[in-house]
Amino acid sequence: MNKLSRLITEDLSRRKFLAGAGMAVTALAAAGCGGNNNSSTTTPPTTPPTTPAVTDTDILNFALNLEYLEAEFYLRAATGSGLSSTDAGSSAGAVTGGSMVAFKTPAIQQYANEIANHELAHVRFLRKALGSAAVNRPAIDLTASFNAAASAAGIGSTFNPFQDENSFLLGAFVFEDVGVTAYHGAASLLTSTTNLAAAAGILATEAYHAGTIRTLIAQLGDPYLTTANKISMLRATAGGGAETTLDGSHIVAADSNSISYDRTTDQVLHIVYLSAAAGVVSKGGFYPNGMNGTIIASKS
Numbered sequence: 001m002n003k004l005s006r007l008i009t010e011d012l013s014r015r016k017f018l019a020g021a022g023m024a025v026t027a028l029a030a031a032g033c034g035g036n037n038n039s040s041t042t043t044p045p046t047t048p049p050t051t052p053a054v055t056d057t058d059i060l061n062f063a064l065n066l067e068y069l070e071a072e073f074y075l076r077a078a079t080g081s082g083l084s085s086t087d088a089g090s091s092a093g094a095v096t097g098g099s100m101v102a103f104k105t106p107a108i109q110q111y112a113n114e115i116a117n118h119e120l121a122h123v124r125f126l127r128k129a130l131g132s133a134a135v136n137r138p139a140i141d142l143t144a145s146f147n148a149a150a151s152a153a154g155i156g157s158t159f160n161p162f163q164d165e166n167s168f169l170l171g172a173f174v175f176e177d178v179g180v181t182a183y184h185g186a187a188s189l190l191t192s193t194t195n196l197a198a199a200a201g202i203l204a205t206e207a208y209h210a211g212t213i214r215t216l217i218a219q220l221g222d223p224y225l226t227t228a229n230k231i232s233m234l235r236a237t238a239g240g241g242a243e244t245t246l247d248g249s250h251i252v253a254a255d256s257n258s259i260s261y262d263r264t265t266d267q268v269l270h271i272v273y274l275s276a277a278a279g280v281v282s283k284g285g286f287y288p289n290g291m292n293g294t295i296i297a298s299k300s
Contacts, residue, residue, distance in 0.1 A: 054295070056195050059186050061135045061293035062265060063199070064126040066182060068137040069272070069286055070175050071123050074116035076142070077101045077161070077168055078109075087123055089136030093289065097143030099162045108165045108216070115172075115209050122202055129198065135292035145286045148274050149174065153234040155227055166224055169216055173228050176210035177253050177261075178235065178271055179203075181242055184262035207260065214251050238276040239267040266298040273298075 072082045076098030103109035127134040150159035161171025183203035190196040217228045228246055236243040242261035244253040254260055270276065274285030282297035283290035290296050
């Protein structure tokens with residue numbers, strides 16, 4: 001839960017160390033190389049730049065970007081339509097793809113309707129909590145993104161999660177575990193106990209969703225189970241591990257202490273931008289133009 005906090009602290013410490021080391025090398029060079037050793041002129045030390053602290057607003061807007069994506073996926077699968085302009089923001093980006101799924105199993109259709117309402121409620125809750133600071137929905141791609149993910153995971157060149165109810169479950173599997181790890185990873189940065197309590201509540205709901213999806217896919221068996229684990233392996237590569245292989249005996253995604261995994265914002269961004277390679281990434285995948293807000297690009 002504290003990985004993201006440690007990451008930021010360690011990053012600041014490294015920057016301060018490197019800045020200090022650089023000044024020390026400069027001073028030594030001036031004293032012993034090519035200069036007048038009798039000169040009393042010294043270069044005054046400079047203050048290294050500081051990294052702005054991550055605020056609750058930054059974190060909640062990062063979460064809102066993720067909720068926009070989930071809401072658009074589930075609403076379109078359940079109803080054929082996405083967020084209203086009121087819920088998406090006045091300057092919302094366009095959404096590509098997504099259509100109503102022809103459900104055959106009443107229980108799965110009911111689940112799709114329920115989770116769609118949950119994700120819509122999450123969007124509305126976060127927008128209300130953020131007020132005028134809430135970011136608009138970024139551009140979202142639900143077509144090329146799934147095709148790229150399928151190709152990267154070794155599933156095939158194309159994948160349409162809206163084709164049928166089983167494909168829908170696999171599409172939902174892409175998102176749910178990411179949501180759980182993202183909220184867990186960011187929770188320790190929240191300074192307001194009210195915001196922390198709300199984030200914990202949303203994390204719990206996302207975990208219920210993830211558990212249901214994982215159970216349904218395990219019951220389906222192959223080829224869906226194998227496909228889900230290929231998706232899991234792709235997430236692990238892009239997002240620093242934090243995955244549990246899904247099978248009939250292992251449903252819950254948790255570490256050796258039975259604690260849910262957590263991810264840093266960098267790791268989450270690499271997953272949703274579909275960029276498994278190390279390095280700075282600022283857009284791609286499900287967010288073709290990137291997220292909106294402050295936390296929009298990975299550091300590594």
